[in-house]
Amino acid sequence: MIEFRDVGKRFADGTVGLESLSLTAREGEITVLVGPSGCGKTTSLRTVNRMVEPTSGSVHLAGQDVAEADPALLRRGIGYVIQQAGLFPHRRVIDNVATVPVLQGLPRREARARAAEVLERVGLDGAMAQRWPAQLSGGQQQRVGVARALAGDAPVLLMDEPFSAVDPVVRVELQDELLRLQADLGKTILFVTHDIDEAIRLGDRVAVLRVGGRLAQFAPPDELLAAPVDDFVSGFVGRDRGYRRLGFVPATALRLVDLPTRADENGSSGVPGEWTVLLDGAERPAAWLGPDGARHDLGSVYVTDGADAASDGAGTLRGALDAALSSPAGRGVAVDGAGRYRGGVDTDDVLALLDRGAP
Amino acid sequence: MRAFGYEIDELVVDHVLLAVVPVLLGLVIALPLGWWAHRSRGARRVLVPLSGALYTIPSLALIVFIPVLLATPILSPLNVLVTLTIYAVALLVRSVAEALDSVSDTVTTAAVAVGYRPTGLLLGVQLPLAVPVLTAGVRVASVTTFSMVTVGALVGVQSLGTLMTDGFQQDYTAMVVTGIVGSIALAFVFDALWLGLGRSLTPWSRARAGV
Missing domain, CATH: 3.10.580.10 (CBS-domain)
Structure with missing residues (x-):
């Protein structure tokens, strides 16, 4: 469980990144933060692993205030997937994935065995393991990025626009892959995107943020489509939301007819x-x-x-x-x-x- | 090998030592300074112009001044070594800072996010990725140092430059030419070595899709 308690961030130059965000990402669910650029979604994500220190309020991970944890150790216990994968160009795929186990103190051989397991899990075969990141397609790199985040066996994943740099077809593949993995693994995932369709597709609950990190609405996706609280949310959720919402409604009462x-x-x-x-x-x-x-x-x-x-x-x-x-x-x-x-x-x-x- | 009344082998060894040691020492000193300049805007504003300014001091003046400062004998090779190290630092501080700048932010952010501490980040991620740009800087410093070693001959420190100074005095063209060609050849050889070292450290930089 990730808990934001009145988290505020004022940057040194005086700009307000977050006003006062309170929000709970539930255990085992995908919580999506979505909003226009400047809404503080990445900033709030980074307060969880202390890459950004809040200027007010606190963030709690499984009940512990993250401010009390050693930042490096805290980060080794949280999977992080960054935009454009952020792979280490000088390490082969297998060693990229083995990074966190090695940092956690596992001997290299065991770390690589663990990495190979995780690579298989995200659908990359053994031949990929020995390649350099530059030899992979964007979609493959992003899979390796996900594998690297999973290799440390962290219960919590932070994902910062992980699929926004790949083409739409590959993006849908990666989203399906994530949902499939999540059905197996049940991680607590905090996912940042600016793409409302992605948010609705992936989120168990979706937080729509306004500029300054003000929470406009926090609800399951079908509720967001059915009852946006104000013009900002309905504008952001976009057109055809009535039709899109039908995707969340089971057709239980529908009788099938016989066809020749x-x-x-x-x-x-x-x-x-x-x-x-x-x-x-x-x-x-x-x-x-x-x-x-x-x-x-x-x-x-x-x-x-x-x-x-x-x-x-x-x-x-x-x-x-x-x-x-x-x-x-x-x-x-x-x-x-x-x-x-x-x-x-x-x-x-x-x-x-x-x-x-x-x- | 003996020629012009000198053991050429000895001159070559002296020349190489006087050129390579300052570059290595310069690199060791420039690494933390360059890292500092890379990390802090304030440090950069001071360090980069200051190290550049070192380069404007005339080399002969420095070679003569060092013994006063360090209380070394005027004919000691140490004076040349220290002088050339100062010049190498002058060249390399900026190179190190720029080499570290060349590492993509996405990669360093990812490294911090997976839990690297600053030292591990520098040694495990930033430096290895800075090698291509750093190699370019080191090669410039190396070539420059090889040619500057010859200045030491003016104050009696032996190198291939000795063949030039003595050759001029004796009006012996072949001797002068041997000194010049020899020092250029050494500079080229070590340039190739640095290039080779840089390439062997960066097999990933030549990897492309489909390879």
Whole structure:
């Protein structure tokens, strides 16, 4: 647990970095600090490992005031991921990751064994271990940065805009990776970003900060989307928030409908006059067959269980609506976590659910 | 090897010692000063111009003045050694500061964040990464020192410069040329050694994607 108690920071030149921040990042959760530049999010992050000393208030880590800890020892017990990875260019990947175990006093051989384990955990194979950081792509460097932060086995991770320097596709991969790791590891993570979509995707709770480190709202992401407290937050959360919020609403009351299906074989014909789903050998939908006998793209599918991180059992209303709207047939295709055909999603059913105020 | 009435081997060894020792000593003295200048804006404003100003003192004046200061015999090679060390420091303080400046902030921030203390940070991260820029500075200091050693011959301290002073007096061109070519050649050899040392310390700097 990380606790900010009335933390203020006035810099030597008189600028106010933080006015008075009070906030608790809960054990085992991802707490995201988000806000425009100058809102003090990085400053507040750095008060946790004493890279910035507050001028008022205090920060407590697992109940201990960090001001009483030796800064270097404190930092060795907190994982830190920096923007652009901040890898040591003169050390091979494996030794970058082994840095913290070595600082913690582990013999080099054991530290490297530990580093190899962690590298595997973040999805980097053994061949990468002997490379220099300059030989890696941005996404790979960032993975190594995460591995380095995990190698010390710290219960707390601080992440300062870790994914902002990579391209959008890789960023989503890295975000998924983090969520997967977090499901296994259950670290207490304080994550700083200026990207509200990233905040909503990753955060168990999201703190929106105004300039000067004033807390505008601190809430779970769906609450932030549903009920922004003021114009600043709603402006920051952005457009389409009603639609985006459907991504947090499980479609428990949605009944699947039966659709005509056929095995996808050479020259297979559909049910006359109807839209038919073609299934491959593993029962996975492959395409639509139109009433005219032409093949059509499937559109996006509604995933009913398990595979969607935001759901437990049912998929999300956003997934259902998107499947229905993107299908050429007027009805969407539902699949299970393994991609097998489960049924159809009727647009009218989804709209009726929305109409009943399901969210 | 004997030529022009001198043991050339001895002159070469003297020349090398008089040139290499001051550069090494200069580096040892310049490292903490340069680190200080790198860390503190105030220290930099004093140290860098001050060390630069040392360079404006005429070398002959310094060589003659040092015995007064240190109470060394006027003909002692120590006077040349100290003089050249002062010049090496003058050149290297700025080099060390700039070499440390060249290390990316992101990297030093990351090093502090994982729990390095200042000494570990300097020795384990900053210095190794400063080597490319530092090598460039040391090479300049080395070449300069090799050519300045010859000035010592004017006050009777032996080096390849002795062949030049004596050659001039005897109006013996081959002797003068041997001194000049020899001291230039030594400067080149040690420049290559410094370059090689710098490269062997920085295999990472030549690593590129796909290698």
